[in-house]
Amino acid sequence: MSFINFELEDFRVQAYYKKDFCEIQKEDLLGHWSILFFYPADFTFVCPTELSDLQDYYEEFKEAGCEIYSVSCDTHFVHKAWADASETIARVEYPMLADPTAKLAKMMEVYIPEEGQALRGTFIINPEGRVKAYEVHDNGIGRNASELLRKLQAAQFVAEHGDEVCPAKWKPGEETLMPSLDLVGML
Amino acid sequence: MEGIKAESRLITEELKGQILGVFEKLEEKVELIGIVDPGEDKGRELGELLLVLGNLHPLVESRLYAPGENTEIESIFDPAMRPVCGLFLPESGYTGAAFYGVPGGQELNSLIFAIYNAGSAGQPIEKRLVKKLEKMTKPVHLRTFVSLACHHCPKMVITCQRLSMLSPYISADMVDASLYPEMQEKYKLERVPVTIVNEEDRMMGVKAVETIVEIVCDKGCEKKKWFS
Numbered sequence: 001m002s003f004i005n006f007e008l009e010d011f012r013v014q015a016y017y018k019k020d021f022c023e024i025q026k027e028d029l030l031g032h033w034s035i036l037f038f039y040p041a042d043f044t045f046v047c048p049t050e051l052s053d054l055q056d057y058y059e060e061f062k063e064a065g066c067e068i069y070s071v072s073c074d075t076h077f078v079h080k081a082w083a084d085a086s087e088t089i090a091r092v093e094y095p096m097l098a099d100p101t102a103k104l105a106k107m108m109e110v111y112i113p114e115e116g117q118a119l120r121g122t123f124i125i126n127p128e129g130r131v132k133a134y135e136v137h138d139n140g141i142g143r144n145a146s147e148l149l150r151k152l153q154a155a156q157f158v159a160e161h162g163d164e165v166c167p168a169k170w171k172p173g174e175e176t177l178m179p180s181l182d183l184v185g186m187l
Numbered sequence: 188m189e190g191i192k193a194e195s196r197l198i199t200e201e202l203k204g205q206i207l208g209v210f211e212k213l214e215e216k217v218e219l220i221g222i223v224d225p226g227e228d229k230g231r232e233l234g235e236l237l238l239v240l241g242n243l244h245p246l247v248e249s250r251l252y253a254p255g256e257n258t259e260i261e262s263i264f265d266p267a268m269r270p271v272c273g274l275f276l277p278e279s280g281y282t283g284a285a286f287y288g289v290p291g292g293q294e295l296n297s298l299i300f301a302i303y304n305a306g307s308a309g310q311p312i313e314k315r316l317v318k319k320l321e322k323m324t325k326p327v328h329l330r331t332f333v334s335l336a337c338h339h340c341p342k343m344v345i346t347c348q349r350l351s352m353l354s355p356y357i358s359a360d361m362v363d364a365s366l367y368p369e370m371q372e373k374y375k376l377e378r379v380p381v382t383i384v385n386e387e388d389r390m391m392g393v394k395a396v397e398t399i400v401e402i403v404c405d406k407g408c409e410k411k412k413w414f415s
Contacts, residue, residue, distance in 0.1 A: 157378070164393035165378045166337035174365055176232055177292030177335040179197055181205050183345070184299055187212070187310070 001109075003123065003131045009107055015069075016079035017095040024069065024097055026129060033066035033152060034125040036097075038110050038118040040139050042074045042082040042089075050120075050142055052088045057145040066152055068094040073117055075100045110136055122148060124155050132159070188251045190225035191234035197291050198239045209299055210244035213306040219249040221272035222261050229366060230270040233289045237272055240298075246306060265360075268367055274305045283351030288363030292335030297344040297361055304345075304352045312349065316400045323356040323407035329399075331382040332364040332374065340380040342393045347382065350399060356407050 012025040037054065039047045051070055054061075061068055072079075076098035083089045083096075097104065099118070105111035110121035120137040132155040137143060157165075198206070221237045223230035234251050241249025252260065254269060264271045268287040275281055282305045290298040304310060329347040333340035347359035364376050374383060382390040385406055390399070 161391040162393070164339040164342070165380065165391060166334060166339055168334050168337075168364060168371075168377055168379050176197065176229070176289045179202060179291050179295030180293065181202060181296060181299065182293070182338070183296040183341060184205060184209050187209060187300075187303060 003108065003134050006131045008125065008129045008131075011103055011107070013104065014076040014098045015095045016076045016083065016098070018093075019083075021076050021080070022095070024095055029067070029069070029125060030129050031127050033064065033127060033156065035061070035066060035068045035148065035152065036104070036108065036121075036123040036125065037068060037070045038105060038108065038121040038123075039070060039072050040115075040117040040120070041072055042078050043085075047072075048086060048088045050145075051092055053143075053145040054094070054148075055092050057149055058093055060149055061152070064149070064152055064156065069097050070094065071097040071099050071104055071118065073099050073102050073105060073111075108134075124148075124152055126155070126159060188223070188225055188234060188253065191223070191231055191238065191251060193235070193238035193242050195232070195235040195239045197232070197236055197289075197295070202295075203239075203243060206240070206299055207243055209303050210247055212303065213244070213246040214308070215306050216246050216248060216277055217302050217306040218275040218277065219247065219272055219302070220260055220275055221249065221251045221270060222254060222257075222264060223251055223270040223272075224254055227270070229289055232291075233270040233272060236289060236291075240302075247302060268362065268370075274301055276305060282348075283355070283358035284348040285358070285360045287360055288366045290335075290361060290363075293338050293341050294333060294335055294344065294361060294363070296341040297333075297348065300341070300345040301348045301352075304349050309352060310345075310349055312353070312396065316396065317353060319400055319404050319408075320350065320354040320357070323354050323404065324409050325407045326356050326358070327403045327407040328385055329357065329359040329382055329403070330362060331360065331380050332362050332370065332376050334365060334379045335363060337379050339393050343380040343382060343390075346394075346396050346399055350396075350403060354403075354407075357403060 008026050010026050015022050015024045079096040099105055102111045105118040110119040120139055122135050123131050124133040126132050133151050219237045221233055223234040225231055237249040241247055263281055271285055271287045273285040284301045331344050331347055344361045351357040351359040364371055
């Protein structure tokens with residue numbers, strides 16, 4: 001099944017945010033753009049790289065009116081322990097959601113039951129709580145925050161202007177394209 | 188014009204048949220006037236395209252001028268961009284529709300529609316919108332930047348130029364943005380179509396004719412002054 005336009009179901013989870021614990025629910029994701037950023041588990045090697053990459057772009061995501069929510073199937077206590085133990089994770093300013101029951105991971109179909117972990121899934125959610133773009137990687141394949149920012153901006157552009165636009169990829173000195181008369185049949 | 192033949196690689200025999208089918212619906216003569224430099228690739232290409240179209244049907248004529256040859260007609264167009272062609276009617280003159288660059292690719296649709304709209308009753312449009320346009324008293328210039336591969340772009344160009352045929356105050360350009368890097372930079376063009384209105388506002392993407400009429404009338408009609 002495709003998750004495009006899938007509306008998030010109700011949820012309520014614990015989170016580690018601003019060196020404290022708090023609760024995050026579906027309503028907190030409404031009214032602004034959000035990114036749900038699933039990763040396999042705390043205290044792993046590729047994950048801090050990805051989360052740190054996201055932190056490097058966090059200001060730009062905020063400027064674009066988007067909040068980032070990282071999610072793993074660890075508890076919020078483990079998130080805190082990871083932040084206490086790792087300088088890289090201590091830098092993270094966005095909320096780290098705890099999904100030990102895998103409610104969120106199962107909802108977005110990124111849960112691996114035999115491992116009790118989530119796949120590397122990224123979901124761009126619009127202010128109405130609907131998925132507008134997503135990617136799911138096998139766990140060995142990392143993601144790129146700048147590419148994610150570009151996708152977010154493209155989703156926001158389409159939301160604002162409609163989808164009847166084309167990206168302009170001009171090459172200097174290009175030969176004039178052969179014409180095609182697609183519309184004259186409308187006369 | 189020396190150096191430009193009435194042969195164009197852009198117009199195949201099959202296309203000629205389709206275009207002729209449209210030209211047969213024309214009711215009055217349409218003139219395609221190009222300002223083209225035969226020593227320049229794109230100028231030659233546009234000139235050839237116009238000559239081929241001008242040979243297809245007695246109600247479509249084409250004339251070419253080299254830069255500087257007819258300054259009166261040339262002054263109608265933006266001097267910063269060449270080549271260019273405009274659509275003219277023998278009695279009323281310039282229709283307000285111009286093409287900067289070569290309208291190949293998807294943009295041939297725009298050119299053929301513009302010729303049709305200039306030389307016939309044109310595509311149907313609601314009377315209430317025409318009445319709104321009749322209230323215009325100030326010029327409004329619509330400049331639509333396109334990419335020749337963009338299948339959305341002709342819809343915007345066609346609508347804007349359709350309006351230019353309905354009001355002497357509206358002019359509507361198609362600009363192939365790939366030919367003018369300085370324009371890409373000036374208007375920060377990353378997506379197409381983008382339509383610049385009187386150098387002040389921009390419309391992104393394809394807009395409904397009602398929306399464009401609203402914007403055009405907002406710029407081109409006198410505002411009512413209730414208390415003076």
